[in-house]
Amino acid sequence: MIFITGATGLLGSCLTKMLAGHEPGIKALYRKEIPFHHPAIEWVQGDLFDVILLEEIMQGxxxxxxxxxxxxxxxxxxxxxxxxxxxxxxxIVNAALNAGVRKLLHVSSVAALGRIRENTIITEEMQWTAETSNSVYGESKYLAEMEVWRGMAEGLNAVIVNPSIILGPGNWNTGSSEIFKTIYKEFPYYSDGVTGFVDVEDVAKAMIALMQSNICRERFILSAENTGYKDLFNLIAEAFHKKAPSKKITPFMAGIVWRLEALKSFITGKTPFITKETARTALAKVYFDNSKLLKAMPSFSYTPLQKSVERICNELLAINNIKL
Known part of the structure; x- marks a missing residue:
């Protein structure tokens, strides 16, 4: 029996669909709406703060x-x-410990590694520090990892994955999938920033492989390629047959934009499109070392970024009923 939290998100839904075709019993947690139905999936409505429900779900x-x-x-x-x-x-860790589950796989993020280290290759050995992280999100994911390590110290078998920016055909009004909508609408600006990108299907496949392995008490960066935002934007624009961004954003321009967005958010109460944290991230050149997983799983390989982008763009067009 498998239990999946976050089963309605970009990664969770991809993982759930992938497992549903091969596993007879899956419990999947959702908050508001069931995204799809499958005979192997038992959807359970709830959240991470209902500890009694989590204890019940974990049984078996x-x-x-x-x-x-x-x-x-x-x-x-x-x-x-x-x-x-x-x-x-x-x-989740406490409920898993109490239920004696065989293994837990925790999805963290490269943000938990303290990713703003220019001219340094980011590896799994690095730790979050206030000096090397630009986000509260990164700190929160670091603290989440600490809970998993605490659980391992108490006897829980667990493994952690740290994906870079996950690309997939999700709701393109939110999250990383919003990148595709932005380029589809011919957003004119790009930055010189570099970061890691990975296909959502590759993340799900790596997670399943790690769960089925004997590997525990380890964490793995999941990242296919270190690529410039401009190069990624060009690939998306080409797949959509749209005009690629041609105006470079400078640090000065980025500073003006996030401040204007902060003022707009203060007045309207709406979430800012760009924050100080995202502006800094977009300008940084950060490189991730993905070799640890490839050495641990020699049969695993990442999908080339161009191939991923082409597939995702086609799926997004179909989802949104758009014909080129």
Whole structure:
């Protein structure tokens, strides 16, 4: 029996669909709406803070995929980030320990590694520090990892994955999938920033492989390629047959934009499109070392970024009923 949290999100839904075709019993946690139905899936409505429900769900469960978490780079969400990512993970770890599950796989983020280290290759050996992270989100994911390590110290078999920016055909009005909508609408600006990108299907496949392995008490960066934002934008624009961004954003321009967005957010109460944290991230050149997973799983390989982008663009067009 498998239990999946965050089963309605971009990664969680991909993982759930992938497992549903091969596993006879899956419990999947959802908050508001069931995204799809499958005979192998038992959908359970609830959240990470109902500790009694979590204890009940965990009974008879062998494997737990903890995908749930809040992603935000808005400073106003600090309290909710810490509650969902740190406290919520602590509740999952405690329930897994009490139920004696065989193994837990925790989805963290490269943000928990303290990713703003220019001219340095980021590896799994690095730790979050206030000096090397630009986000409250990164700190919240670091604290979530600490709860998992605490659980391992108490006897829980667990493994942690740290994906870079996950690309997939999700709701293109939110999250990383919003990148595709932005380029589809011919957003004219790009930055010189570099970071890691990975296909959502590759993340799900790596998670399943790690869960089925004997690997425990380790964490793995999941990142296919270190690529410039401009190069990624060009690939998306080409797949959509749209005009690629041609205007370079300078640090000065970025500073003006995030300040204007902060003022707009203060007046309207709406979430800012760009924050100080996301502006800094977009300008940084950060490189991730993905060799640890490839050495541990020699048969695993990442999908080339261009191939991923082409597939995702085609799926997004179909989802949104758009014909080129």
């Amino acid at each position: 469960v062998d494997e737990v995929y903890h995908c749930a978490g809040k992603i935000s780079y808005n400073p106003k969400d600090k309290r909710q980030l810490f509650k969902t990512n740190a406290e919520g993970t602590a509740n």
